[in-house]
Amino acid sequence: MLNEEILKKKLDREKEARLLLEGEIEKTTRELFQSNEFLENIIDSLQNGILILNSNRELVKANKTFYQMMNIEYGDDLPPVESFIWEDCESKPEHELENGVDYELYLKNIDGQFIPVYLSQSTITNNKNENYILSFKDLSEIKKIENDFASFARFNPAPILRLNHQGKIIQMNPSAEKKLSESHPEKSFLDLFKKTDSQEILNLSKNGGSLSETILLGNEYYVMSFKGIPELNYIHVYGFNITQRIKSETEKQELQDELVKQAYSQGVAENAIQVLHNIGNVLTSIMGKITTKNESEILNRNTQLLSQMASKLESPEFRQEMDENKLKQLGALMKELSSYFQSHQSIFFEANNYIAKECKHIGDIITTQQQYANLKTQIKSKFSLEGIIQDCVVMHEHRIQKRNINLIFDINDAEVFVEKIGLSQTISNAIVNAVEAMDEDYALFQKDYYYIVIYTKRNEDSVELFIEDNGIGIEEEVLNNLFKYGYSTKERGSGFGLHNCANYMKNNGGKIEILSGGRGQGAITKLTLPMAKE
Amino acid sequence: MKGIMFNIFESFIIKNFNDEAWEEILEDSCVDETVFISPRSYDDNIFATLLNTALQLKQLPIEKTLVSFGRFAFSKLAKHSHHLVEKYDNPISLLEELDGIIHVEVRKIFKGAETPKFIAKRIDDENLELTYISKRNLPYLVEGLIYGLADYFGKDVSLKWEQDLENYKFHITFK
Structure with missing residues (x-):
């Protein structure tokens, strides 16, 4: 035989075998389901107690669970059906059982115990005879x-x-x-x-x-x-x-908001005072350049003298009496006046220039302040850190210069993403604190050299700004309380400033730290700020 | 005889010869049934006809072929009904329970199966006397099945059997 022929025959036989096998499986399954043994096994394995009754409501079969519920040995005789179903139920339905309805009853077992059950009935018709299946679900548990x-x-x-x-x-x-x-x-x-x-x-x-x-x-x-x-x-x-908890959380939040608001207002006020103070410093120095009272009196007197002299020169009596000696005296006086006016002209000119320059400086301070004052809402924005540092320095330049403080920058610029006014206040606060720390140090130690170093360090997502001074420094005990609300070491301090700064930094995803080795050791204000994303 | 034995016999022929040999046997036997499924029962005569045709066609000695087929058949049956044999750790225990447990289970799997009757008598841990009672009279097949059983448990076996009227008494030693 050819291989192909053999293969074909083999495949045909396999196909036929498969069909036969399927038929055999179907037949076997059918037989299995029809077998009483199988059905009895299934009924016995049910968790509900089952009673099968014939059309005369006589017991045909009770499953193992039902025997257990009745506390009767499996296979032993059960009492007549009606007795234990109806008579021993604590409350039986007043009408005949309806198929598919759950009746909540108590079944009394042979020990006299009442077992709470759901009883439901279903009817099956077999050879025109009706059989009843009663199912008892034990509700004890x-x-x-x-x-x-x-x-x-x-x-x-x-x-x-x-x-x-x-x-x-x-x-x-x-x-x-x-x-x-x-x-x-x-x-x-x-x-x-x-x-x-x-x-x-x-x-x-x-x-x-x-x-x-x-x-x-x-x-x-x-x-x-x-x-x-x-x-x-x-x-x-x-x-x-959780009503109380929510209420106290709401109150706490409201209080917190109020404190932040107060601290914010206080911060703004402090900043305004600082600006006015700076303007005052500039004005004081302008006043210093303006001609003193003494000079003014001399000038006045000289002007009067010049006017009297001119009147005398115009009078005929004076002209008649004029001799060479008097003319010489007059010439000398004229020279003196000329020299006086000449010298004071340069003083006035210099003062004028100085006043003009300082007025421009006042203008710069006011402009800078106005920039922040115009930002009415606390909205975060992206801006240059170096730019805002320079703005803050402009605002406090006079204090720094007046004290001969050396200001050193080492800034690697970065764009930060925070609310701008708050940062300006925080940096200003740090600068002012550094200056005041130096005043205090000077009163005690009179160092030759004072400095503020402002430098930055860039990290992956943040930038650290350090404002370091060699002022009086801070003791450890004070360091621990610096950010507490209402705490201040200054005579006229409110205790809002650093608390406000700390709140601001926290609300903007940043952090403020103040580091110091102790009294006489200087201090560093460290601000950690979130960098703006590209 | 159940269809599974026919299926195993087909595999036996194909393994020792080829597909063509089985086709030839089916054709030359002129049997009505050529497709066999394991759960169904077939007339014993069909098996006898197929066996005789195979012996004639391939010039095989009947005794040796039956022994060989029995040995082959055990490995297949053990694989098919592994749950029945894997709980035993030695062949004697299995033979002792062959009739009382294993064949009862076989009859559940293959409804209507006419399993042979075996009476086992353990002599000691290595020796057993087994009486085979069957109208099919296939002692050589039983001999082969015992060899297959020893293979399954990795044992060496020696046996001899004798006919006692319609029964066959096997004296078996497993080592």
Whole structure:
């Protein structure tokens, strides 16, 4: 035979075998389902007690579970059906059983114990005869849970509920009943939950686990916690009243906001004082350049003298008396006056220039201040760190120069993303503190050399700004309290400044630290700022 | 005889010869059934016809062929019903429970299977006396099956058997 022929025959046989096998499986399955042994095994393995009755309602079969419920040895004689089904039920239905309806009854076993059961009936027709299948679901465990639940929940002020797998309320304590009827009488319970999907809650009854969501019942807030009990297909719900907590959190937040607002206003006021102080410094130095009273009197006197001289020169008497000696005296006087006016002309010119320059400086300070004052909202923005440092230095230049403080920069510029006014105030605050620390140090130690070094260090997402001075420094005990609200070491300090700076830095994702080796050791203000993203 | 034995016999022929040999055997035997499925029962005569045709066509000695087929068949049956054999750790225990447990289970798997009857009598841990009672009279096949059993447990085996009326008594030593 050819190989192909053999292969074809083999394949045909395999195909036929497959068909035969399928038929055999179907036949065997059918036989299996028809066999009484199989059915009896299935009925015996059911967790519900089962009674099969014939059309005369005589017992045909009871399964193992039913024997266990009745506490009778499996296979032993059962009492007549009607006796234990109807007579021994504590409460029997007044009418005949309807198929598919669950009747909640108590079944009395041979020991006289009442077993709570759901009884349901179904009818099957076999050869025109009706057989009845009665199914008894033992509710002992469920009843125990219900009783435990009821005794636990009855006097509990928290709303406590038990839901079935369809989300229907099976049990609830008086607290839950009162709160639900007062607040949402028309809504189904699960409809109160907006953030959690109802199906997710229902799944708990199958899969276990827990979920929670905050809801408002009346005027009180509750965290409703759902816990699935898959063994019994239930969901337990427990409500935690968090109204007080929410209220105190709200109050705390409001207080915090108020403090921040106050600190912010105080900061603005302090900044304004600093600016006015700077302007005052400039004006003082201008006043120093303006001609003193003495000079003014001399000038006045000389002007009067010149005027008197001119009058005399015009009079005929004076001209008649004029001799060579007098002319010489007059010439000398004229020279003196000329020299006086010449010398004072340069003084006035210099003063004028100085006043003009200083007025421009005042203008710069005011312009800088106005730039910040115009930013009315605390909106974060992207800007150059070096730029804002220079602006702050301009505002405090006079203080620095007046004290001969050396200002050293080592800035690797970076763009930061914070609210601008607050940063200006914070840097200003650091500069002013450094200057004042040097004043204090000078009063005690009179060092030859004072400096402020402003330098930066760039990290991956942040930039660190250091403002370092060699002023009086800060003791450890003071360092620990520096940022506390209302704490100040200055005679006229409010204790808002650094507290405000710390709040500002925190609110802007940054940090302020003040480092010092102690008294006489200088200090460093370190600001960590978030860098603007590209 | 159950279809599984026919399937194993087909594999035995193909393994020792080829596909063409099995086709020839089927054709020359002129049997009505040529497709066999394991759960179904077939007439014993069909198996006898196929066996005889194979012996004639391939000029094989019947005794040796049956022994060889039995040895081959055990490995296949053990594989098919591994849950029945893997709980034993030695061949004697298995043979002791062959009739009381294993064949009962076989009859559940293959409904209507006419399993042979075996009476096992343990002499000691290595020796066993086994009586085979079957209307099929296939002692050589049983001999082969015992060799297959020894192979399965990795044992050496020596045996002899004698006919006692319609029964066959096997004296088996596993080492």
